[in-house]
Amino acid sequence: MDDATADATAQGRPVTAVSAEPDAAALRGLTPRLIGPEIIAVFAVSLGASALLSLIRLIGALTAPKDLGDQHAVLVGSLAPGRPWLDLSLHLAGIAVNVAPVGLVAYLLARSGESMRTIGADWREPGRDTLRGAALAAVIGGSGLVFYLFAFRSGFNLNVVPDSLPDIWWRIPVLVAEAAQNGVLEEVLVAGYLLHRLRQRGWSPWRAVGVSAVLRGSYHLYQGFGGFVGNIAMGLVFGRLYQRWGRTMPLIVAHTLIDVVAFVGYGVLRGRVSWLP
Numbered sequence: 001m002d003d004a005t006a007d008a009t010a011q012g013r014p015v016t017a018v019s020a021e022p023d024a025a026a027l028r029g030l031t032p033r034l035i036g037p038e039i040i041a042v043f044a045v046s047l048g049a050s051a052l053l054s055l056i057r058l059i060g061a062l063t064a065p066k067d068l069g070d071q072h073a074v075l076v077g078s079l080a081p082g083r084p085w086l087d088l089s090l091h092l093a094g095i096a097v098n099v100a101p102v103g104l105v106a107y108l109l110a111r112s113g114e115s116m117r118t119i120g121a122d123w124r125e126p127g128r129d130t131l132r133g134a135a136l137a138a139v140i141g142g143s144g145l146v147f148y149l150f151a152f153r154s155g156f157n158l159n160v161v162p163d164s165l166p167d168i169w170w171r172i173p174v175l176v177a178e179a180a181q182n183g184v185l186e187e188v189l190v191a192g193y194l195l196h197r198l199r200q201r202g203w204s205p206w207r208a209v210g211v212s213a214v215l216r217g218s219y220h221l222y223q224g225f226g227g228f229v230g231n232i233a234m235g236l237v238f239g240r241l242y243q244r245w246g247r248t249m250p251l252i253v254a255h256t257l258i259d260v261v262a263f264v265g266y267g268v269l270r271g272r273v274s275w276l277p
Helices: 003-010 024-028 032-044 047-062 084-111 126-153 171-200 205-218 225-245 249-269
Strands: 072-077 159-164
Touching: 032 047, 032 084, 032 171, 047 171, 047 205, 072 171, 072 249, 084 171, 126 159, 126 225, 126 249, 159 249, 171 205, 171 225, 171 249, 205 225, 225 249
Parallel strands: 072 159
Antiparallel strands: none
């Protein structure tokens, strides 16, 4: 007999059975006080850390003897030149490590009694998600390319090189995998998870979208000011669409398609068109 039961018996009160297991509702509960630390923890080991490194890289570029337009930001390059199998292994390991925070988000959603389905990161609506994603990719990708060329020629951006991999059999599959990694990681964390948690925190829609968009721009600072501003604009559009649709999957499709076209298209067009730096 525990102390509470003994005390109730001594005072003549009825004894109520108490489960030895923790209250399941309490385990699932996520108070506003806990949301902030959870968000900080998630981004400290993912895109928040990338934003810090990106800022340092931008400072390095700004303090370099060359102008921004004379410097390069390589998105997918060789990690072990001259050693193709080691190069491939490093790329695959890097993709796995980079996408790992998505698993953390899935776990945290489950802990709060939710799931990836809560933020629309599932294939319940494959047809609609694919059509929405493809249309969004066409609009954002086209306007993004025009803005990048303007920013680069204006001296606000580095020369972004999407692909500098060797011409080897695994080049295209790795480029597609890198694009998919970007789409899944960024849209699950910065659109779905972050906006969902900020809504639970009681933030207004536009305030939440603004923070999400600035975060998206911050980890692209290594590309220069054009990359920062362009991704803020993309974040505003993607954030509002997530709030309207309640689904992350169309954004994942769009982001993946944009990066696939950029990565693979660069290799096809490089040296064949005059307008591409």
